[in-house]
Amino acid sequence: MRKPLIAANWKMFKTPTEAVAFTDAFLPLVASQTHAEIVLCPAMTSLAATLAATKGTHVHIGAQTMDWHDNGAYTGETSPLMLNAIGATHVLIGHSERRQYFNENDTTVNLKLKAALAHGIVPIVCVGEHRKEREEGLTNDVLKLQLSIALEGIDPAAASPLVIAYEPVWAIGTGLTATPEMAEEAHKFIRAEIAAALGHHLAASTRILYGGSVKPDNAAALCSLNDIDGALVGGASLDPASFAQIVINSAA
Numbered sequence: 001m002r003k004p005l006i007a008a009n010w011k012m013f014k015t016p017t018e019a020v021a022f023t024d025a026f027l028p029l030v031a032s033q034t035h036a037e038i039v040l041c042p043a044m045t046s047l048a049a050t051l052a053a054t055k056g057t058h059v060h061i062g063a064q065t066m067d068w069h070d071n072g073a074y075t076g077e078t079s080p081l082m083l084n085a086i087g088a089t090h091v092l093i094g095h096s097e098r099r100q101y102f103n104e105n106d107t108t109v110n111l112k113l114k115a116a117l118a119h120g121i122v123p124i125v126c127v128g129e130h131r132k133e134r135e136e137g138l139t140n141d142v143l144k145l146q147l148s149i150a151l152e153g154i155d156p157a158a159a160s161p162l163v164i165a166y167e168p169v170w171a172i173g174t175g176l177t178a179t180p181e182m183a184e185e186a187h188k189f190i191r192a193e194i195a196a197a198l199g200h201h202l203a204a205s206t207r208i209l210y211g212g213s214v215k216p217d218n219a220a221a222l223c224s225l226n227d228i229d230g231a232l233v234g235g236a237s238l239d240p241a242s243f244a245q246i247v248i249n250s251a252a
């Protein structure tokens, strides 16, 4: 009942020309891969080119962040209305790099989540613990706090597009991956928290992605688990063959 979602987070990589070179190589490799929703999240300056290059295909395009206001004097920001206008359908919210370098916090995540839902953009809300927090046995406490603030005031009736990405911060870009057991345990916990906040029905249909050093060779083991509904991929999504292989392996 939950269609897997495999998303590429290109971070601050790829010019429009490079993005289109990616899609030229990538689209034929995933032409028959309809088991999953595929989303590419380029930098803002490559959104338009990537949208044009994927038009008419089953590949969706998302932004890596957005502001929660419709418009206003917010220099440098991009609004949900602007994403709607160009056809971007998804948005990453609260990625750990946004939290670490750009002052994003659970409160702004909540505002952005509400704005995305209000504007029909699929929100991919990122949560996850730091290494020290895991070592101290605080993983569930961290997830609980992040989710309780992120989901505060969300109307369950309007929240069906919600996607959560569990991204242990210590696994992002490090080559360290949560073991399938660790990931499954965290995903189960996250689903229970969604149930507590928004009800069992929504929790059962919400997709929870794993992120953190997902590669072609670990995608199958992670995605085969009950509570893992796809992946958010950074480094390994920059190469078309590698990302296509992750999409293919996620079906295995």
Ligand code: PGA
Pocket (backbone or CB within 6 Å): 009, 167, 171, 172, 173, 174, 175, 211, 212, 213, 214, 232, 233, 234, 235, 236
């Ligand atoms: P990574 O990044 O796959 O390079 O670890 C994941 C992410 O930041 O979403």
